[in-house]
Amino acid sequence: MLVLDAGNALFKSAAAGGDPKEKERAALLLELMDGLGTTAMAVGTRDLTLGTDFLTRSSKGRKMKLLSANLVDAAGKPLFPASTVVTVGGVKFGLVGLSPEGPVSTQKGAVGKPPVPAAITESRRLRTQDKVDVVVVLAAVPYLEAVKLSQEAGNAVDLILQSNDNRGQGTPQRNDFATLVPTGERGREIGHLTLSVDGKGPFVDLSETERAQQNLKMLDANLQQARRSLAAAKDERTRKSWEETIASVEARRKALALQVEPGKQGSERTLRLSYIALGGNVQDDPEVKKRVERIEPPGSASH
Structure with missing residues (x-):
């Protein structure tokens, strides 16, 4: 199993100061995501609330990779790795992270370059140099940008997991070769994507x-x-x-x-998307629950 996050997971708002325990909450989320075995997360707008320095410090020593192929500092230097490669079940995956275009309001000089060309360049590099079997773009960008990527990437990208607009659950959408997959909203569900990677061609939604x-x-x-x-x-x-x-x-x-x-x-590769709703029927982990309730006590507005 490959566990991924498309970003916008750490803060409730892109503006700092709205929650007195926002730093503690984000640090706990990073710790728990790493403990769950999350391989990579894209850096989205609601992950940058306290700037990239906070993310770098808080993720130091963790296995989970924070990825962004288009986020750079004032000197044009990448702030995070563009991608990572991991093999799961004998399948070699190339994972690319994308952040929104434009200046980062919470960090002077940081800016997101146009995401679509950045994603295509890095995905092609993974195809040709790393010889990956499947390219997945973790796209913490607006939905229309993700659609544009799916239309322009050709066969460089297989799957685009999009997060930015609180769109909720949906069905996979293939505009050309790449399949655009919705990732739900606000951590209310886990998307379960089952892949069969035999053969070539675009994935077919079963x-x-x-x-x-x-x-x-x-x-x-x-x-x-x-x-x-x-x-x-x-x-x-x-x-x-x-x-x-x-x-x-x-x-x-x-x-x-x-x-x-x-x-x-000409395609034998298939996918099937389902969602696991994280409602009352999913049992709490007692230790995690205690730690969460120290930050958001029962009965509070944020609980």
Whole structure:
């Protein structure tokens, strides 16, 4: 299992001073994420509330990597590693981090360079030099920037895990080769992405394939009914109307058939996304609960 975080995990607000225990809270989150075995996290806006120096000090000595391919200081020097490579289950993953574009309000001189070209450059390097099997971009950027990356990256990127807009749960979206995956909001759920990496080509969403199979069954039933109606039609005007309807349904069926049979598209790699809601049905860890309640006591506005 590969545990990742798309960023914006540490602070409730991008502006410092809103929470008297914000530093203690963020340090605890970093410790717990590392303890959970998180391999990497992108540096997002709500991770920079106390500046990059705080992040560097707080993450020192931890296994979890903080990544950003486009965040630089006043001299143009990268503030964090652009990527890291890890092998899980015999699969070599290249992980790239992205931060929002523009000046960092909480740290003078720090700025996020345009994220899309930075991600593409680093992803191509991972493909050619490190020979990774799967490239994952942890994109702590606005949703439209993540969409742009999925449209422009070609086959340099396989998966984009996006975090920035509190979009909640959703379904994977493939605009070209790369698949854009929503990551939920405010730590209310864990996204569980199961991959099969046999073969080549873009990942095919098995849930989308299953929905297409269900729709195919309905279209086939509609086609049968339409053909019976065509056979029973007595005047030319009615026959022509049914012929047009049948042609439209058959075109839709042809498109759905491609989704049902991904092998015909030259791809055998598949994914399935599900979410684990972190509600009352998930048991608390007693020790973690005690530490959390020291920062956010029960009954407080922030609990």
